Amino acid sequence: MIDKAKKSVAKVKKVAKQQFRAPAPIVPPANLSSKALIVVVIIMSFLACLTLGFVTLIQETSKTWQNQISEEITIQIKPADDQDMERALLDAKSLALEFSGTLSAEIVDKTDTARLLEPWLGEGFDMDELPVPRLLIITIDKDNPPDFTSMRKTLTETIPNAYLDDHRTWAGRLVSMAQNTVFIGVGLLSLVLVATTLTVVFATRGAMSVNHEIIEVLHFVGAESSFVANEFQKHFLLTGFYGGAIGGGLAAFVFFITDIWQDASMATALNDQASALFGSFSMGASGYLGIAIIIVTVAILTALTTRITVIRTIREIDLVRSDPARSDLT
Amino acid sequence: MIRLENVGVRYGMGPEILRDLTFDIPKHSFQFLTGPSGAGKTTLMRLLFMSLRPTRGNISMFGRDVVDIPRDELPLLRRRIGIVFQDFRLLNHLTTYENVALPLRVRGKDESSYRADVIELLEWVGLGERIHVRPQVLSGGEKQRIAIARALIDRPEILLADEPTGNVDPPMALRLLSLFKELNRLGTAVLIATHDLNLMEQVNARHMILSEGHIDIYDR
Numbered sequence: 001m002i003d004k005a006k007k008s009v010a011k012v013k014k015v016a017k018q019q020f021r022a023p024a025p026i027v028p029p030a031n032l033s034s035k036a037l038i039v040v041v042i043i044m045s046f047l048a049c050l051t052l053g054f055v056t057l058i059q060e061t062s063k064t065w066q067n068q069i070s071e072e073i074t075i076q077i078k079p080a081d082d083q084d085m086e087r088a089l090l091d092a093k094s095l096a097l098e099f100s101g102t103l104s105a106e107i108v109d110k111t112d113t114a115r116l117l118e119p120w121l122g123e124g125f126d127m128d129e130l131p132v133p134r135l136l137i138i139t140i141d142k143d144n145p146p147d148f149t150s151m152r153k154t155l156t157e158t159i160p161n162a163y164l165d166d167h168r169t170w171a172g173r174l175v176s177m178a179q180n181t182v183f184i185g186v187g188l189l190s191l192v193l194v195a196t197t198l199t200v201v202f203a204t205r206g207a208m209s210v211n212h213e214i215i216e217v218l219h220f221v222g223a224e225s226s227f228v229a230n231e232f233q234k235h236f237l238l239t240g241f242y243g244g245a246i247g248g249g250l251a252a253f254v255f256f257i258t259d260i261w262q263d264a265s266m267a268t269a270l271n272d273q274a275s276a277l278f279g280s281f282s283m284g285a286s287g288y289l290g291i292a293i294i295i296v297t298v299a300i301l302t303a304l305t306t307r308i309t310v311i312r313t314i315r316e317i318d319l320v321r322s323d324p325a326r327s328d329l330t
Numbered sequence: 331m332i333r334l335e336n337v338g339v340r341y342g343m344g345p346e347i348l349r350d351l352t353f354d355i356p357k358h359s360f361q362f363l364t365g366p367s368g369a370g371k372t373t374l375m376r377l378l379f380m381s382l383r384p385t386r387g388n389i390s391m392f393g394r395d396v397v398d399i400p401r402d403e404l405p406l407l408r409r410r411i412g413i414v415f416q417d418f419r420l421l422n423h424l425t426t427y428e429n430v431a432l433p434l435r436v437r438g439k440d441e442s443s444y445r446a447d448v449i450e451l452l453e454w455v456g457l458g459e460r461i462h463v464r465p466q467v468l469s470g471g472e473k474q475r476i477a478i479a480r481a482l483i484d485r486p487e488i489l490l491a492d493e494p495t496g497n498v499d500p501p502m503a504l505r506l507l508s509l510f511k512e513l514n515r516l517g518t519a520v521l522i523a524t525h526d527l528n529l530m531e532q533v534n535a536r537h538m539i540l541s542e543g544h545i546d547i548y549d550r
Contacts, residue, residue: 023441
């Protein structure tokens, strides 16, 4: 009889050994609530990363605008009777280059001037028949600019029809506009981040609510609060990271594709307009770093919410212990 | 091991469910708790499992007053108690083996150190062929046996079982009872809450009869 029992146990052990695999995780794999949480994390991470990307883009573009404008000044010479325009342009060029802080000067030739006027005057017009002003573009050292007042005075004395435009008014407006745009962008980003935080927190709590019974059983079979919290935290950290990586990855992909599209459609009207407004769509390292930070933050947020929820659930279970009237909590 | 003195429990402003309970559960003892439905058996079990505190009176568990036990120490004390819930409380995503091994797993024990013990116990309760099955496909009786095995796996100092044979046929009930007796023989105190008078007749043990909140104890 004993031999028979021993044989039976040995047989079960053998079968069991063959079929054994690593124990299933204590926290159940994705259920409907967990899947909903992943979708919420993906959407909110995508929106947050997209907003961050746009803010970075606007910030970088505004910097480029400011740099481009502060690197150049323009001298415009209007035609006058008995004036040799080409001679006046050369005089203005050599005069400008005499000032400390000017790096180079380039006369916009007749062909380029005609192209500039093409949208208004059409093709094939004769420049000599119209009183068209000519331009001289001067590149300056933006860190050590020339004395514009002195340059303007000397220029007017030498060539009365010349006008120096240091772009200061235009640059001031543009900088102000760019700063406002970045300010609005940071505001929007803050709102999206707050919305992401709240949505992720509430979605995590929703996903955790179905695990109340598991937490209770673990607590009753002798698991310490930290053990239960760690198990759930590990699971939801991965869930948050997974959702965040997909959302953030999609946002990075959108910027990557837009950048490729911009490169591929260079020199088209649509691209020119987009480039004029936004510059290049290629996001710098800071943009991608920001996306990575958002992904990690979302994962940590999810894990932290889980930990707090588990500890709160265990406290509620223990609250019933100290107050039987609170049995509604379990 | 466990001592109750003038213990009373009420929920909110309602009447007292349990009144003036005074008794003790000595080490290595075996007792049945019985009484009509609604007499407060499950509430008493919860008191003994420290998932409920009395509204009056004192309970001493393992030499300590339950009121003075900090929340963080509760899991460690519960490890000395095996409990079989009336509604089993199995985790549906874990297999039979994993459910039974759960108390050992949460104590941080290595799986290879307890595998043979878990399989042996499952064989004892007649679930040797159902090791890798999840609770959803098991009968009520099989689930009950898993819950019993889970309560016994770490050789607790006291076993609290709420209707542990309520869903099994008489031969299996006797088999489980012999398991409880064997456990008791090895040193575990046993308290079984049951309506099954036939089962109570099988063991020469103390009978605790709960009625209208009072308890009457018949030592044998």
